[in-house]
Amino acid sequence: MTYNINNKGYYGEFGGAYIPEMLYPNVEELRQNYLKIMAEPSFKEEFDQLLKDYVGRPSPLYFAKRLSEKYNTKIYLKREDLNHTGAHKINNTIGQILMAQRLGKKRIIAETGAGQHGVATATVCALMGMECIVYMGEIDIARQAPNVARMKMLGATVIPALSGSRTLKDATNEAIRDWINNPVDTHYIIGSVVGPHPYPDMVARFQAVVSEEIQWQLQEKEGKTTPDYVVACVGGGSNAAGAYYHYLENTDVKLIAVEAAGKGVHTGESAATSVLGKEGIIHGSKTLLMQTDDGQITEPYSISAGLDYPGVGPMHAHLYKTGRAEFIAITDDQAMNAGLELSQLEGIIPAIESSHAFAVLKEKKFKKDDVVVINLSGRGDKDLQNYIDYFKL
Amino acid sequence: MTYNINNKGYYGEFGGAYIPEMLYPNVEELRQNYLKIMAEPSFKEEFDQLLKDYVGRPSPLYFAKRLSEKYNTKIYLKREDLNHTGAHKINNTIGQILMAQRLGKKRIIAETGAGQHGVATATVCALMGMECIVYMGEIDIARQAPNVARMKMLGATVIPALSGSRTLKDATNEAIRDWINNPVDTHYIIGSVVGPHPYPDMVARFQAVVSEEIQWQLQEKEGKTTPDYVVACVGGGSNAAGAYYHYLENTDVKLIAVEAAGKGVHTGESAATSVLGKEGIIHGSKTLLMQTDDGQITEPYSISAGLDYPGVGPMHAHLYKTGRAEFIAITDDQAMNAGLELSQLEGIIPAIESSHAFAVLKEKKFKKDDVVVINLSGRGDKDLQNYIDYFKL
Amino acid sequence: MTIMNRINQKLKENKKLLSIYFSAGYPNLNDTVSIIENLEKNGTDMIEIGLPFSDPLADGPTIQASSTQALKNGMTTDVLFNQLKDIRKTVSIPLILMGYFNPMLQYGVEAFCKKCQEIGIDGLIIPDLPVDVYNDQYKATFEKYGLINVFLITPQTSVERIHFIDSISNGFIYMVSSASVTGSNSGFGEEQTAYFKRIADMNLKNPQIVGFGISDHKTFTQATEYAKGSIIGSAFIKHLSKNGTENIKSFVDTILK
């Protein structure tokens, strides 16, 4: 059993490239080149240099003393919140912009939910002097206003997605439409481990720097490279993929994937794909997704824009199906409270997405000596208004 | 000639501790202990560990390629914007909270202008489980709303300063009043190199990690530890003090201090202390300050809350008086445009404070081979609304 | 494939073919059959019946909106099959179902194909079912139920790939006029004409029918100069949204003149 992608672009039965022919040349060009380009020394060098000097990597692995005391276990936080632009998303956009340059592309498009990926994309486009169009659901534009402002400051054009649930799913549809209309000069920077092959694998590889660092950082701190648990929230699944990556095949390391249960898994207002989803095709990939019996994709709900997605990357569908990862669903309320707790115990305000991962601490009992790494995928600056409103601060 | 503090607590003729007797025990306790405590191995270890794992240091020294091309010189950005909480301020608050713990204090107070120091203080108080009260001018509360929200999330109490110009100066007055009222269990975490001795020196030493890193980072990149120029904005002066610190006595390194000219140095709406100020006493320190002929402190103005201060730290007064540093005044408009330029050329949205430092690139011609280090003291998330309004984005 | 279905027969006719697409269940849930009948009666050669999908990412705003409305009206796979169950009593031109893969997958691909055969559907167009997946996994099933699967080519499709697609096609090739989602162009320029000619000159075994951007007599004529026929989608949906199911004749007439 492997938990990595096979040479046909599948994780077990999930993955593939279910794309219209109009996208075939673009996706095929990428598929044929991405591994080759990533292996080029000049690519690696530029990527590593930018991660270090521009993004600020390595991100610390921080032992959360007060949180550990409270939950009577050893909790380490992987501080992706400290990356430039404030989330793990930039690891991927740095990689993809370099990829796009090497493929000779001139124009960049992206979808965004929480806006973090949009900001990360607008950022690398500014850095490289490339045109940038970001699609964002109308609802998300309203609830993640600071990130919309940031994209504009960075010179990007933000186009509202007005169809469907007007959230991430629909922004993705619009981005794909744009790509279909601009098949030659445009690269589509997908923001998570979703979409047609090779995107899930490519994005996972760019995010894999997270678990690569965890290995040596844990070695320094605990004298071993492996934790007992790696916990991460899952929207599309990129921060989780990055945190799991080097541990995928080592089943001593338990993986916990945290999904958004919204107002409750079975309230009809949820985004808990593993519980509610069935196998299907979304955004070019065969995976688990929330859908009607009739195969219509349903509109998800989560307080967190970045988790408000009816699908999950094919890697995660496979991790779920095989039982390699344990999936836990966390409601809005649980997440918000976990976010407040982290703020007040450790002085770190997490993105609401990341707060979902922290809520696991109340749901699952860890042993005193367990080393639990929680991926703190992003900072909460973009979510302040939501927190304030929620807690009436 | 030395540019460091002497053993009486003065930089040349500036500094000292012009404090009411009520503050004497507190300030004296600090004066007698700060160097001793900072030299303790356990203090250094904890400080360094937190800077690394919690703050995310070292902050990168990033070669800004596109900016360098545009201005035809070699520009490096010291990325204090990547620190936890988004500015250099946390270097100091980490140091001071450890100091406060060792002095047995239980309650923390602070003043804040831009809110960055307030957030940095609220953060370390959450981290250490200490009560936190932050004084902030009513005007600043309005123009730096995101930071107010962050302080609340972190469990701090934010008290508006309603007197005077209702900005940083007045918040500082209120904090000092609080300290006078709570002389035993309270430590006052001042946010810049201002206030009575030993604060300016203590804060400068905590911020000195900035220039310490620049030295070895430049060695790696340029094969020498010294730049030709170090450029930093000056409100109270702490980020500049940190960036200059290890270069103070090396006059081969030219220091540039950038002040806020507001609507123009001589418009009456400015905070350009070096041009407009005279020697006097503010917040316990003899330094340059903007005042009437009668010795009343005047109300400063800058679009940037963090530079909107009528004084300057005594180190900077001395650097000005001796000509060691060149002082340049930058207007609101120049700063805002420099902030937009950095955003769109390098994908980095700076704090409006930091934008002032970048505006120097248009004001001063550097040579092609000059190595110019600009201290990017903070990120612009807190200023998005101001940028958006200003540029009508 | 040995069985010659209605599509193959139609393609043999010595004329340029007019094929029309519409979203089933639009403007009203039960308009499907009458639209089909009307189209045939007024000279349409072939019909693509759109099975609406919540996330039609290869479609432009017009078709997307009609899909959304159709779903709101209550359209589902079952409803559509039910509406069409007696269609062959009244309609004899080729009928093609066009839809995204997920609803078919949920229905079960085999069950879906079987049902199509029962009803008398001749072919399928599934934009997001890639050629290789079809070839590896579903070809046998489609053939078992006598269904032609129609593949797309675009101006960006390589010569090798066109030959490959031609080799596995057994009806016609859906030639996308320009790489763009449906409904976003009007009128063809030199570039597109050159493309139509280039493909014509390849002498493929399957005839080509041009789709995307055909909206009137002029574009129909341009497109069919080199190709066997063309497909109109958005323009017809727009007509429906203005005129309802009345006056389909006048729409077809203006195309054919």
Place this chain on the structure above:
Amino acid sequence: MTIMNRINQKLKENKKLLSIYFSAGYPNLNDTVSIIENLEKNGTDMIEIGLPFSDPLADGPTIQASSTQALKNGMTTDVLFNQLKDIRKTVSIPLILMGYFNPMLQYGVEAFCKKCQEIGIDGLIIPDLPVDVYNDQYKATFEKYGLINVFLITPQTSVERIHFIDSISNGFIYMVSSASVTGSNSGFGEEQTAYFKRIADMNLKNPQIVGFGISDHKTFTQATEYAKGSIIGSAFIKHLSKNGTENIKSFVDTILK
């Protein structure tokens, strides 16, 4: 210091002293002289005339507000000196100027002291001029112009430091009742009484006058049980803000009863 000024003479009187503080220029710019005259006439023993400052960081809200108003009214160092130029024609009790150091520094410390002497000011209280700076840099100047500089002690001041302050003082010691900005307490508890007693028991060479938190007869009596006198500030400013310069008598009367 050899010259015995009005403060020293007053301190010799065999009574508990009532000293009153107000901000010059408040409530109206030109109230200064009449307030002083009224205070003396009604039994005040000593007056602290506040020189308003923009940033009075050792003062509570009441005095702060009066300072701000006084500045708005146009009060400056020059204006005050001018108002006071003939004060010794009508007033004979000790007058102390109380203010922050910066305005004095701008005026020039020597010029300031000289002017005080000319007018007949007896002493200065400068909360933010620290003892050692005074001692090192300004003592000679103050003495040259016959001015007594009054230092503060608080409950937190160490025994050694109290002795040091006593040694360099030559009038009285301003004993801050509790470590707090002016006007924030009312009524003294055990802790403060113990502190008053502790200081009294030190038998310092300079008498002590208690300030901060004296607002009425009760606190005046409590404070002067062990001390030579006490200073009222905020309570008197509040009285002024309510009653203007009328009825100063009734205020003083309620304190002394």
